[in-house]
Amino acid sequence: MNKDKMTQQVTTNSQPLPFQGQKWLVEERDACGVGFIAYKDGRAAHSIVAQAVTALGCMEHRGGCSADRDTGDGSGIMASLPVKIFEQWFESQGKTLPPQESWGVGMVFMHLEEEKYQAEKAFVEATIAKHGLTVEGWRVVPINPGVLGEQAKENQPRIEQVVVTSPEGLTGDELDRRLYIARSEVGKRLDDFFYICSFSCRTVVYKGMVRANVLSEFYQDLTNPDYEATFALYHRRFSTNTMPKWPLAQPMRMLGHNGEINTLLGNINWMAS
Numbered sequence: 001m002n003k004d005k006m007t008q009q010v011t012t013n014s015q016p017l018p019f020q021g022q023k024w025l026v027e028e029r030d031a032c033g034v035g036f037i038a039y040k041d042g043r044a045a046h047s048i049v050a051q052a053v054t055a056l057g058c059m060e061h062r063g064g065c066s067a068d069r070d071t072g073d074g075s076g077i078m079a080s081l082p083v084k085i086f087e088q089w090f091e092s093q094g095k096t097l098p099p100q101e102s103w104g105v106g107m108v109f110m111h112l113e114e115e116k117y118q119a120e121k122a123f124v125e126a127t128i129a130k131h132g133l134t135v136e137g138w139r140v141v142p143i144n145p146g147v148l149g150e151q152a153k154e155n156q157p158r159i160e161q162v163v164v165t166s167p168e169g170l171t172g173d174e175l176d177r178r179l180y181i182a183r184s185e186v187g188k189r190l191d192d193f194f195y196i197c198s199f200s201c202r203t204v205v206y207k208g209m210v211r212a213n214v215l216s217e218f219y220q221d222l223t224n225p226d227y228e229a230t231f232a233l234y235h236r237r238f239s240t241n242t243m244p245k246w247p248l249a250q251p252m253r254m255l256g257h258n259g260e261i262n263t264l265l266g267n268i269n270w271m272a273s
Helices: 046-057 083-092 114-130 150-154 172-189 212-218 264-272
Strands: 009-011 016-018 033-038 071-080 103-110 134-140 158-165 195-200 203-210 231-236
Touching (some): 046 071, 046 231, 083 134, 083 158, 114 172, 150 203
Antiparallel strands (some): 103 158, 195 203
16 A cells, blocks of 8 residues: 555645545555457467466456455456357257357356255246247356355355257347347346356356456366357456355456446545535
């Protein structure tokens, strides 16, 4: 902290008043860490995922950590769908991978309790069917819970990916729009354990209450050389006015953002004017 610069003043219409409280707060600038990686020619490569993992690890200092020193406020990576990984999944189901952007993936957090898990899974499938889409199946996301901190383990959800196609032949923006509508309806029942991180025919989000340098150890897809992405957006969270939770880790479904707005001094001046 630069406490030598404790000379900021609050001004009124008449005369300056001394700043009351911890004056270094108006000088400090800190926030979540966020970054983006892609090749200019748009090609897909595992190196993009690997570099995003490395860059995210370099931003550990931008995030918060709980008292157990292992549970992070949140970190994550949004990237294009891992086509080769899902090609293998489709083959394991006795099916052929559909053309690009004609199938979608939902990254879903659900309760560990079997009864709640089955109910949530059935609700997701029913909602998807209601909107004219077909559930091709569920993929269990390979994870390593051993790297989680104590608090993260206590709140760890079950993590699976629902794979969806359109019998109407919807693709691209039209399919993403339908997935968005279905996801929004599912959202009416979401909570801290039942949550959809992403649902798209283009992108997927891997996130959680983990430190930046262990995200790829937790989500083993991220170190799978078959995961080739055209881009990767990475984020390390520093929780400010909300308690850390699995769903609040970023990136979100559409973006990853630096949510800090450093306007403390301006707000104080407006109040005094």
